[in-house]
Amino acid sequence: MSKNPEFVKFDKVDKSYDGKVLVVKDLQLDIAEGEFITMLGPSGSGKTTCLMMLAGFETPTHGEILLDGNIISNIPPHKRGIGMVFQNYALFPHMTVYENLAFPLRVRKVEKDEIDKKVDKALSMVSLSGFETRMPAQLSGGQQQRVAVARALVFDPAVVLMDEPLGALDKNLRESMQYEIKHIHESIGVTVVYVTHDQSEALTMSNRIAVFNDGKVQQLSNPAELYEKPVNSFVAEFIGENNTFNGEVVDIAKDKCKVKLANSEILANPISVKSKGEKTTVSLRPERALINPTDKMDNMFTGKIEEVIYHGDHTRVRLNLLGSSEFILKVPNSTSNLELKVSQDINIGWNSVDARALDPK
Amino acid sequence: MSSETKQILTTDGIPLEVSLKKAEKKNKIKAFLLVAPLLLFLIITYIFPIGEMFTRSIDDKMITNMLPKTFKEMESWDGKELPPEAVFSAFYYDYKSLVEKQEHGKLGQRLNKEKNGFNSTTKRLFRNIKRKKIDESISIKEQMIKVHPNWNKVEYWQAIKRTAPPYTLAKYLKGMDMYYAPDGSIVQVDEDRRIHRILWLRTLEIAFFVTLFCFLMGYPIAHLLATLPMKYSNLLMICVLLPFWTSLLVRTASWMILLQQQGVVNDFFVMIGLVADDNRPEMMYNKVGTYVAMTQILLPFMVLPLYSVMKTISPSLMRAGKSLGGTPFVAFWKVYFPLTIPGIGAGCLLVFILAIGYYITPALVGGASGTLISNQIAFHMKQTLDWSFASAMGLMLLTGVLVIYWIYNKLVGVDNIKLG
Numbered sequence: 001m002s003k004n005p006e007f008v009k010f011d012k013v014d015k016s017y018d019g020k021v022l023v024v025k026d027l028q029l030d031i032a033e034g035e036f037i038t039m040l041g042p043s044g045s046g047k048t049t050c051l052m053m054l055a056g057f058e059t060p061t062h063g064e065i066l067l068d069g070n071i072i073s074n075i076p077p078h079k080r081g082i083g084m085v086f087q088n089y090a091l092f093p094h095m096t097v098y099e100n101l102a103f104p105l106r107v108r109k110v111e112k113d114e115i116d117k118k119v120d121k122a123l124s125m126v127s128l129s130g131f132e133t134r135m136p137a138q139l140s141g142g143q144q145q146r147v148a149v150a151r152a153l154v155f156d157p158a159v160v161l162m163d164e165p166l167g168a169l170d171k172n173l174r175e176s177m178q179y180e181i182k183h184i185h186e187s188i189g190v191t192v193v194y195v196t197h198d199q200s201e202a203l204t205m206s207n208r209i210a211v212f213n214d215g216k217v218q219q220l221s222n223p224a225e226l227y228e229k230p231v232n233s234f235v236a237e238f239i240g241e242n243n244t245f246n247g248e249v250v251d252i253a254k255d256k257c258k259v260k261l262a263n264s265e266i267l268a269n270p271i272s273v274k275s276k277g278e279k280t281t282v283s284l285r286p287e288r289a290l291i292n293p294t295d296k297m298d299n300m301f302t303g304k305i306e307e308v309i310y311h312g313d314h315t316r317v318r319l320n321l322l323g324s325s326e327f328i329l330k331v332p333n334s335t336s337n338l339e340l341k342v343s344q345d346i347n348i349g350w351n352s353v354d355a356r357a358l359d360p361k
Numbered sequence: 362m363s364s365e366t367k368q369i370l371t372t373d374g375i376p377l378e379v380s381l382k383k384a385e386k387k388n389k390i391k392a393f394l395l396v397a398p399l400l401l402f403l404i405i406t407y408i409f410p411i412g413e414m415f416t417r418s419i420d421d422k423m424i425t426n427m428l429p430k431t432f433k434e435m436e437s438w439d440g441k442e443l444p445p446e447a448v449f450s451a452f453y454y455d456y457k458s459l460v461e462k463q464e465h466g467k468l469g470q471r472l473n474k475e476k477n478g479f480n481s482t483t484k485r486l487f488r489n490i491k492r493k494k495i496d497e498s499i500s501i502k503e504q505m506i507k508v509h510p511n512w513n514k515v516e517y518w519q520a521i522k523r524t525a526p527p528y529t530l531a532k533y534l535k536g537m538d539m540y541y542a543p544d545g546s547i548v549q550v551d552e553d554r555r556i557h558r559i560l561w562l563r564t565l566e567i568a569f570f571v572t573l574f575c576f577l578m579g580y581p582i583a584h585l586l587a588t589l590p591m592k593y594s595n596l597l598m599i600c601v602l603l604p605f606w607t608s609l610l611v612r613t614a615s616w617m618i619l620l621q622q623q624g625v626v627n628d629f630f631v632m633i634g635l636v637a638d639d640n641r642p643e644m645m646y647n648k649v650g651t652y653v654a655m656t657q658i659l660l661p662f663m664v665l666p667l668y669s670v671m672k673t674i675s676p677s678l679m680r681a682g683k684s685l686g687g688t689p690f691v692a693f694w695k696v697y698f699p700l701t702i703p704g705i706g707a708g709c710l711l712v713f714i715l716a717i718g719y720y721i722t723p724a725l726v727g728g729a730s731g732t733l734i735s736n737q738i739a740f741h742m743k744q745t746l747d748w749s750f751a752s753a754m755g756l757m758l759l760t761g762v763l764v765i766y767w768i769y770n771k772l773v774g775v776d777n778i779k780l781g
């Protein structure tokens with residue numbers, strides 16, 4: 001089965017609500033068939049607008065959206081055949097679970113037997129068999145969410161859009177729902193476009209993530225690459241935790257550069273700096289810096305512990321290092337734990353390849 | 362499981378229920394004291410007057426008290442032939458004592474309502490008593506018949522007997538264009554005199570159509586109000602409420618200015634050539650005027666409950682309906698509309714009940730064909746001073762409203778009403 005790598009295509013899409021500000025700028029995005037793609041970004045970054053344009057509730061100001069090769073910008077939402085899961089579930093409160101699920105089938109004039117079969121299947125997929133006669137108000141938040149997912153899938157849409165569907169659930173439920181949605185996606189192979197501002201949700205579920213900021217896709221890549229190799233300081237900052245150093249490149253080679261900070265110099269991996277004299281922000285993941293490194297690492301410094309915060313599975317240590325008192329370390333809570341005390345001096349080391357010199361903030 | 366339920370005790374050994382009641386008692390008293398003024402107010406201004414209205418509407422004690430001896434003697438009279446001497450003399454002595462108290466005039470008027478001709482009949486008896494022409498030592502029956510031949514007619518005595526019970530439903534029957542025939546059976550008045558029935562039907566008809574018009578116009582307005590962005594919806598809300606803040610009389614008067622034959626609307630029609638100048642349509646002092654003015658005045662009562670319900674409907678529900686494949690109409694009809702039913706119910710009930718008892722507007726712009734039952738009630742309150750009849754019709758109206766409420770409760774359920 002050959003899959004269309006451009007199943008959904010945003011072609012140079014602009015969107016403006018007031019004619020003054022572009023909410024979405026020149027969006028170019030291809031989504032492959034069967035892919036689980038997440039649009040991730042802070043609120044106001046344009047991700048939900050993109051979703052609404054795909055669903056047909058907003059029209060692009062410029063550019064085209066294509067679904068399976070067909071331009072859909074002028075097709076009304078009810079003819080697009082796109083399933084959607086809304087933030088607040090949007091279950092019809094006056095209909096039972098069965099009627100909610102049967103709604104998309106009834107408007108398509110599906111036979112009664114066929115409806116029963118499909119509703120049954122969809123409900124068992126979200127493990128809610130036997131809940132047909134309940135009203136949405138009689139269900140818990142998680143169950144309502146599952147009904148909403150089942151309803152978006154019951155008419156076998158080509159694409160399912162999910163607009164922060166787990167936002168209203170508590171943490172544990174949210175995590176288990178993440179896996180559930182991921183498994184449903186894997187088992188039926190539908191294309192999913194998922195919108196969230198929760199990065200851990202995005203990392204858990206997606207094949208690819210498009211990080212939005214300021215109306216633009218900052219980076220589009222798979223979760224591992226996004227976390228390990230952010231291409232700019234916004235992505236580095238937005239995804240996971242991050243220690244940053246602002247400085248100026250004083251020496252640059254092929255895969256290493258020397259960055260001058262306020263009163264010291266560090267070695268870093270040049271990503272978006274090209275030449276000497278450029279300003280840069282160096283980004284380093286907290287878990288990439290080690291205490292008392294045994295290997296020979298090319299960045300070795302001594303810092304003073306400012307604060308120790310116990311987090312259960314790990315301990316966060318805030319250090320005063322290289323003139324910044326916001327340097328965070330994550331220390332796993334293993335049996336060979338170190339004695340960490342405030343105002344103690346410790347040695348810290350990291351490899352220059354993990355310290356990514358990105359665009360200046 | 363419930364059979365296993367044991368009485369739960371608190372740590373002091375008092376049953377939990379008892380101690381809970383004790384704890385809540387203070388709050389209950391406080392709550393009651395807070396509502397007590399309102400309760401008192403309602404009793405004084407609402408329950409008591411309704412009771413008063415009810416007794417007034419069925420009260421017929423006046424004659425009962427005026428002719429005590431007569432009615433006592435009449436108990437043994439079969440009412441088919443002329444009553445015996447005893448009844449005549451009892452009536453004579455009753456009447457004589459009324460003459461002494463100078464209350465004979467009232468009796469004459471009251472009996473005249475029951476049977477035409479009574480006024481003159483009693484007046485002649487009065488003059489004879491005044492001139493002491495009646496000899497009490499001989500048959501009073503013969504002397505009375507001599508005074509006025511009407512005393513020899515059995516219908517007149519039947520009419521007196523009909524007024525004997527201290528309570529009567531006659532006023533209610535009159536409200537439905539019926540009356541007690543001389544033999545005590547209930548008959549309808551002649552077809553060309555059935556004015557009340559026409560009024561009742563017209564009241565229902567006008568209330569129904571005003572409700573319908575308000576709904577047809579109010580629904581889109583309420584929807585706009587609920588979905589427009591704040592800055593526009595506030596302005597629209599003020600437009601809806603502005604007439605609400607204007608005096609009812611002013612609004613009705615302005616409709617008179619607009620709708621009269623030489624009024625603004627007619628001038629406009631003539632200007633655009635819709636009607637000829639010498640053939641201006643009458644839009645006031647008929648049903649049209651009542652419809653137009655009442656719809657405008659009652660519109661906010663429809664819009665506000667609808668708005669408050671629509672405000673709570675998430676816009677994503679319509680979107681969900683559309684994204685699941687429903688056309689905009691299907692999404693509206695299957696998703697949005699059913700969710701607004703509580704507001705529709707509240708708005709329609711409110712407008713209908715207000716319309717059914719409307720008074721000032723139809724009185725001013727309704728003319729003869731556009732007046733409602735309340736205008737008739739007011740007429741009897743102020744013009745004929747027949748308060749018991751006005752009370753009876755008022756209670757009939759109240760009963761009608763309660764019946765409508767009951768039907769609504771059966772159909773939709775009052776719990777589903779949302780007033781905001």
